[in-house]
Each structure stands twice: as structure tokens, then as C-alpha cells.
Amino acid sequence: MTIFRGDGTPHDWDMPPAPPWRRFGGGPLITPVFDEETDGRPTDLERALTYRSDAREVELVNIAILLRRPLLLTGRPGTGKSTLAYAIAHELGLGPVLRWPITSRTTLQDGLYRYDAIARLQDANLARHQQRPDADIGRYVQLGPLGTALLPTERPRVVLIDEVDKSDVDLPNDLLNVLEEGEFLIPELVRIADSHESVEVGMERAAAPAPVRRGTVRCHAFPIVVMTSNGEREFPPAFLRRCLRLDIAEPDSRRLEAIVSAHLGEEALAASGDILQQFLQRRSTGELATDQLLNAIFLTMHPDQTGVADRRELAELVLKHLSAAY
Structure with a gap:
């Protein structure tokens, strides 16, 4: 067993x-x-x-x-x-x-x-x-x-x-x-x-x-x-x-959906398809961590507290490549 x-x-x-x-x-x-x-x-x-x-x-x-x-x-x-x-x-x-x-x-x-x-x-x-x-x-x-x-x-x-x-x-x-x-x-x-x-x-x-x-x-x-x-x-x-x-491989889209649902709920998952796609697109060109996706979705759930109305712009603030030079 x-x-x-x-x-x-x-x-x-x-x-x-x-x-x-x-x-x-x-x-x-x-x-x-x-x-x-x-x-x-x-x-x-x-x-x-x-x-x-x-x-x-x-x-x-x-x-x-x-x-x-x-x-x-x-x-x-x-x-x-x-x-x-x-x-x-x-x-x-x-x-x-x-x-x-x-x-x-x-x-x-x-x-x-x-x-x-x-x-x-x-x-x-x-x-x-x-x-x-x-x-x-x-x-x-x-x-x-x-x-x-x-x-x-x-x-x-x-x-x-x-x-x-x-x-x-x-x-x-x-x-x-x-x-x-x-x-x-x-x-x-x-x-x-x-x-x-x-x-x-x-x-x-x-x-x-x-x-x-x-x-x-x-x-x-x-x-x-x-x-x-x-x-x-x-x-x-x-x-x-x-x-x-x-x-441990990077989670694919299906596993990312399960992670988002587990952390933030089914309602958040249903409303964040665009942010998930944005994350996957950016990950294809540089290193990103899964918790950055969770942070981005959480932020888009509370736009009034951030002062940033545009969802994509808000997500971009935390979806920075880990290997990026500043």
C-alpha cells in the first residue's frame, strides 16, 4: 500500500x-x-x-x-x-x-x-x-x-x-x-x-x-x-x-491552475486566465517563480489598494525575470 x-x-x-x-x-x-x-x-x-x-x-x-x-x-x-x-x-x-x-x-x-x-x-x-x-x-x-x-x-x-x-x-x-x-x-x-x-x-x-x-x-x-x-x-x-x-520541473499550465486554485480559490482561478497566460509568456523568455504568479493574481484581486487600474500593468510589476539586471 x-x-x-x-x-x-x-x-x-x-x-x-x-x-x-x-x-x-x-x-x-x-x-x-x-x-x-x-x-x-x-x-x-x-x-x-x-x-x-x-x-x-x-x-x-x-x-x-x-x-x-x-x-x-x-x-x-x-x-x-x-x-x-x-x-x-x-x-x-x-x-x-x-x-x-x-x-x-x-x-x-x-x-x-x-x-x-x-x-x-x-x-x-x-x-x-x-x-x-x-x-x-x-x-x-x-x-x-x-x-x-x-x-x-x-x-x-x-x-x-x-x-x-x-x-x-x-x-x-x-x-x-x-x-x-x-x-x-x-x-x-x-x-x-x-x-x-x-x-x-x-x-x-x-x-x-x-x-x-x-x-x-x-x-x-x-x-x-x-x-x-x-x-x-x-x-x-x-x-x-x-x-x-x-x-523538480517548472509546473505546466495545468499544474499552475491547480496551485492557483489551492491558494486563492476557484473564483480567483476563473478570473485570472489572462494573468496566467501573461506569466507563461514571460516565463518562456526568462526565469520566473510560481509565487510571482500568485502575487500577481492576488494584486489584481485588490486593484483599489494599489492605485494601478490596468491588470496587465499591475501584474508586470511583480513578474520580473529573476535573472534580470537592475
Whole structure:
């Protein structure tokens, strides 16, 4: 039975058995307690409900779940690569997406955990001055998006590693061991494991801490890892070998109609045929993103607030080629 259907409707599903070489023994299992303020953000839900998957995307997502492998999505900006992660999490009921945005300064540890040694030292000095015990070290450890996704849970979490092609050249290689082994160490906790076998640490988008035993975070269910790339660089073969790759094509007119209807409603779609054609014409001569079309249609629905009466002129203001020089 298909796990991810791509229709945006939550449903029950059973986790298929993993290949023998992709079984992980993390435990004991934990049940994350999601923060009500971050669980189901309106923007997250909007992304999930308005995404329209095609057949190939559905196939690759299910293959990635079955093989316990990361999914690497490539394509032009604005084609909905990152939104797929929200659609998966919503449809499969896997909690909030753990998003890790990548920049040129991002390191592997940023995604795994943060240790605030300065705050711990300051608090220790204050505790000695006030003659009280030091705070537990877990107060100063916060798991990052990937680190949280690797906690031992019954069902996988969805982690979005967004725009991995913007990273330093070493990050893809640094990710290899973590994604292959499904675990990582927190040296600050390993050093005290004999006296503090289990330490409660903070985790991403959660209302309660999680226990880490002997300084090791090891997954039980390998997370659903969605990595996106705008195609700005090449990746090393060793990294690509461990990923399932999918190029997200620019949506055709039929898919654009479905996207407009999902975001703005059937009435807006019926009234915006001219703007859709204008978008397609301009896209044939330069790079445009789908959200530019949505912006253009939304503007034409509110002409009184813009002061621009001509629909085509109004749409032109936001339908600028992304590669245009200014």
C-alpha cells in the first residue's frame, strides 16, 4: 500500500520494514511533546495543503521512505522543492517540519546541537557566589533540526535541509557519516557519561526536553530527510550515492491552475486566465517563480489598494525575470 499519496489528506499508514543495512537500534523510544505555539503554524499548514505533487514526486518520496535514504530535490527557485517536506509531514502525521536553512557559514554542528559553554560558566560562577548547586548541563545543550530528527522515535520525523548548495564545500561530506550511521555524539555529555548516564536536553520545536543516554543520539526510525538545491553547485559522488535525486520541473499550465486554485480559490482561478497566460509568456523568455504568479493574481484581486487600474500593468510589476539586471 502506498504510504505517501500526495493528495494532502492525512491517513493511517504502516511503516514498512527497512533493508537490513538501514536498520538502526536507537532507544529507548521517546514521544516528542510539540510546542503548541510552533506545532501546526498557519504557514506550515498553508504550505502543506496547497502543495500539488506529481506522480514522480510521490514515487520518489515512497522510495526514500522504504530505503531510509535522503531525498535530494533540485530545480529552479520557486518550484516548490521545500514545500514537499511540509506536505509529507502533514499527510503522514509526523509533527512539525524540522527546518535547517543552510548558508555559506553553516557547519554540521549547527544542525546537530548547540552547547552554550559561556552561559554555563556564568551560571556556575553565580551558583558558587550564592552557595547553591550548579545547574544540570542539559540546560545548556539544545539539539538542532537534524539532531532532533535523529532522536529515537517510533515514527520518523521530517527534516528539511534547505538550499544545501549554498553551504561551504565541506558540509556535504561532513553529512555523510551522520546520514549513513543515523547517529552522532555530543562530546560534552560523553565525558560525563559515567556519572550522568542520561541527560535531558532541549530539542527543536518541542515543549519538553528529551533524554540523551551516554552522550549518544541514535535514531530508531531514520528521519525523512528532504534536501533542496537550486543547482548552484555540484556535489561529490560519495554524497550523491547516498541520496535519491529528483529534479523538480517548472509546473505546466495545468499544474499552475491547480496551485492557483489551492491558494486563492476557484473564483480567483476563473478570473485570472489572462494573468496566467501573461506569466507563461514571460516565463518562456526568462526565469520566473510560481509565487510571482500568485502575487500577481492576488494584486489584481485588490486593484483599489494599489492605485494601478490596468491588470496587465499591475501584474508586470511583480513578474520580473529573476535573472534580470537592475
